Structures are given as structure tokens and as C-alpha cells.
Amino acid sequence: MTCLCLTHSITQTHNHNHNLPHATTTFSSSLHNRNPLFQLFSVSNQFPLLSRALFQSIILRPRIRPFSTNLTASYSSSAFAQIMANFDADSVTYLTQRDAAEIDETLMGPLGFSVDQLMELDVLSVATSISEVYKPCEHSRVLTICGPGNNGGDGLVAARHLHHFGYKPFVCYPKRTPKPLYAGLVTQLEALSIPFLSVEELPSDLSNDFDVVIDAMFGFSFHGSPRPPFDDLIQRLVSLHNNNNQIGQKRSVIVSVDIPSGWHVEEGDVDGTGIKPDMLPHN
Numbered sequence: 001m002t003c004l005c006l007t008h009s010i011t012q013t014h015n016h017n018h019n020l021p022h023a024t025t026t027f028s029s030s031l032h033n034r035n036p037l038f039q040l041f042s043v044s045n046q047f048p049l050l051s052r053a054l055f056q057s058i059i060l061r062p063r064i065r066p067f068s069t070n071l072t073a074s075y076s077s078s079a080f081a082q083i084m085a086n087f088d089a090d091s092v093t094y095l096t097q098r099d100a101a102e103i104d105e106t107l108m109g110p111l112g113f114s115v116d117q118l119m120e121l122d123v124l125s126v127a128t129s130i131s132e133v134y135k136p137c138e139h140s141r142v143l144t145i146c147g148p149g150n151n152g153g154d155g156l157v158a159a160r161h162l163h164h165f166g167y168k169p170f171v172c173y174p175k176r177t178p179k180p181l182y183a184g185l186v187t188q189l190e191a192l193s194i195p196f197l198s199v200e201e202l203p204s205d206l207s208n209d210f211d212v213v214i215d216a217m218f219g220f221s222f223h224g225s226p227r228p229p230f231d232d233l234i235q236r237l238v239s240l241h242n243n244n245n246q247i248g249q250k251r252s253v254i255v256s257v258d259i260p261s262g263w264h265v266e267e268g269d270v271d272g273t274g275i276k277p278d279m280l281p282h283n
């Protein structure tokens with residue numbers, strides 16, 4: 001669990017929902033303009049896959065549907081109706097970018113968590129969610145696009161987990177960070193013979209080569225406008241979604257590990273031109 005929801009107010013906010021099953025939800029294109037830091041709403045290890053998207057969906061009350069038949073089975077309509085009936089959207093507290101950073105500092109300071117520990121837990125739930133929704137037999141080819149920070153580290157860990165789950169991952173990691181944590185993650189992937197692709201090696205249409213594209217470029221420390229090469233990579237993911245509107249064209253599904261890259265961390269997809277993930281699997 002990423003942030004373990006250690007704050008009293010968050011626990012209080014959700015304490016009536018302790019019977020929630022694991023859940024992920026589809027991204028709705030109507031979910032623009034508000035982007036709370038959902039990982040910090042993830043409540044407890046009693047339902048570790050409860051996603052930020054679910055909270056966002058409930059908060060904004062758009063249409064929500066489960067991703068998969070399996071999930072539908074485990075997440076019955078009556079249970080869902082109960083969640084919706086009990087959920088008090090007005091009681092949800094939004095966290096700012098600064099709040100998120102401060103909670104991280106607390107976790108990794110006085111509480112003694114390490115970043116790699118949090119990352120492994122966090123991403124194991126991400127990979128598990130992906131495998132529940134996009135089965136490896138149908139979505140085997142996964143491209144993970146990794147940014148320079150911990151969100152990118154999440155992407156590296158996701159590639160490893162997905163390899164062990166039976167997928168064929170590829171990694172694009174154009175701005176490597178020379179910290180031991182990241183170097184170790186790269187070494188682990190190389191030991192598994194997971195291919196690293198440069199931006200130039202990526203096909204012009206990602207849908208030709210990949211069933212799933214994982215957006216692990218930026219999380220809650222993103223600011224300003226994306227700089228190269230991420231500006232282009234983000235546009236490729238935007239194009240993927242737009243291509244979907246052309247009838248009959250199969251495209252890669254997009255999974256954003258955390259906040260969709262390029263979105264304003266607190267305001268969301270302000271002008272509506274950002275990445276539209278198919279899945280926000282977090283936690």
C-alpha cells in the first residue's frame with residue numbers, strides 16, 4: 001500500500017466502508033479538472049486495490065463500471081450499490097501536492113519506511129490489478145514508459161512483476177537516474193532479459209506492437225509543462241486514445257500508475273487534452 005493512509009481524517013472518512021472488496025474502476029472521460037492525490041486516500045490493507053479512480057469517480061459521480069467479468073463477479077452490484085449509498089462524497093478530503101510530499105516525508109522519516117519498500121508494495125497491487133483486468137493471454141505485450149523519478153521506478157517494478165505474471169514487458173526509460181535504487185531495478189530487469197527500448201526504437205503507432213502501455217512517467221512531483229522527450233511520449237499516449245475513436249481500430253490500453261502524466265497534479269486534465277487512461281489501478 002503506497003501511503004498506508006495513516007492520517008486520522010482519512011481513516012475516519014472511510015471507516016464505514018471496511019467491507020469493500022478489491023476494486024478498480026474505469027477512467028471516465030468526464031473526470032477532468034480535479035485530481036486529488038488518490039494514493040493518499042487508499043485506506044487500508046483490508047482492501048488494498050481500492051483505487052483513487054474509484055474515489056474520484058464516486059466524488060464526481062460519473063458512470064462507473066467494473067473492468068472485467070471476474071471483477072464483476074467479485075464486486076456484485078448489490079455491494080457496489082451499498083458502497084455508493086454509504087459513500088459521503090462531501091466528507092472526502094483532497095490533498096495538495098505539498099500534503100502528499102509531507103506524508104511521504106513522514107512515512108520515510110519518523111515511521112521508518114523505505115522508498116523501495118513502499119514501491120514494491122504499491123506496484124505489486126498495481127500489477128495485480130492489471131493482471132485481473134488485462135489477462136496475459138490476451139494482453140501479453142506491455143510497454144512501460146518510465147520517467148526520471150519514483151513514478152518511473154514504479155514502472156520498472158511493474159515490468160518485473162508483470163514478467164513474473166506471464167507478460168512480455170518492454171521498458172522505455174529515456175532519462176535514467178543514477179541512484180542505487182534505480183540502478184538495481186534496471187539490473188533486475190536486465191537479468192530477466194526484459195528489453196529496453198529507446199524513444200527512437202518505439203514504433204510510430206504503439207498499438208501495432210503493444211497491448212498495454214503503462215504510463216509511469218510522472219506522479220505527484222510533476223510540475224510545469226513536460227520537457228523532452230516526455231512531451232512527445234505523452235502526445236503519443238494522447239494520440240492512442242484519439243485513435244480509438246476511429247471505428248474498428250484496435251489500440252493499446254493505457255494504464256497510468258498514478259496521476260496521468262502531464263495532468264496538473266492538483267487541477268487534473270485542465271484543458272481536456274491530456275492522456276485518458278483506461279485504467280488507474282493504484283492501490
Ligand SMILES: NC(=O)C1=CN([C@@H]2O[C@H](COP(=O)(O)OP(=O)(O)OC[C@H]3O[C@@H](n4cnc5c(N)ncnc54)[C@H](OP(=O)(O)O)[C@@H]3O)[C@@H](O)[C@H]2O)[C@H](O)CC1
Nearest residue numbers: 002118119149150151218219220221222223225226227258
Ligand atoms: N507515496 C508513496 O508512498 C510512494 C510513491 N511512489 C511513486 O512516486 C511518485 C512520486 O515520485 P517523485 O520522485 O516524487 O516524483 P515523480 O515521479 O512524479 O517525478 C519527479 C521527476 O520528474 C521530473 N519532472 C517534474 N516535472 C517535469 C516536467 N514538466 N518535465 C520533465 N520532467 C519533470 C523531476 O525533475 P525536476 O528537475 O523537474 O524536479 C523529477 O526528476 C508517486 O506519484 C508514486 O507514483 C513510489 O512508488 C514510492 C512510494
